[in-house]
Amino acid sequence: MNKVILIGRLAQDPEPRYTPKGVPVTRFPLAVNRPFTNQHGEREADFINIVTWNRLAEVTANNLQKGRKIAVEGMLTVRSYTDKEGVRRKTAEVVARSIEFLDYPKDDENVNGSIAENEPDFNDEDVPF
Numbered sequence: 001m002n003k004v005i006l007i008g009r010l011a012q013d014p015e016p017r018y019t020p021k022g023v024p025v026t027r028f029p030l031a032v033n034r035p036f037t038n039q040h041g042e043r044e045a046d047f048i049n050i051v052t053w054n055r056l057a058e059v060t061a062n063n064l065q066k067g068r069k070i071a072v073e074g075m076l077t078v079r080s081y082t083d084k085e086g087v088r089r090k091t092a093e094v095v096a097r098s099i100e101f102l103d104y105p106k107d108d109e110n111v112n113g114s115i116a117e118n119e120p121d122f123n124d125e126d127v128p129f
Contacts, residue, residue: 002075004094007102008032009069011047016061026057027093028064030072049093050074056096069102 011029018024031045038044050072052060064070074096083089 004072004074004076006030006032006048006050006072006094007069008045008048008072010064010066013065014052014060016057024054024057024061026052026061028060030070030094049091050096051077051093052096052099056099060096060099063101063105065105068105071100071102072096073098 008030011031014026014028016024016026028050029047030050031047033043033045036043072094074094076092077095078090078092080088080090
């Protein structure tokens, strides 16, 4: 079973893009607080890359921005890519199946809720980043 559930805040605005076939895909880092403090009494966070596809990508691009608190349910994926210098690299990210908005945007207090996506329909060649 591959299931990940995270609660955190967007560390950047979502980056909407489209595959060569026109499929919407959005990517953003989620800051997730660790449940303990470090030796200096400070709380640290992990920054986890989140990817959304299809309608979920459109909803996140249109309704989320840096600082918004969300819950993400999805699956962990690891993919390889070649960077600009030609070096082969691996990256881990969570492909979201559903997202729940946990706070209200500052400018519109009527937007709140959740959205779920069917299984993503993509392969490594479709990823535009």
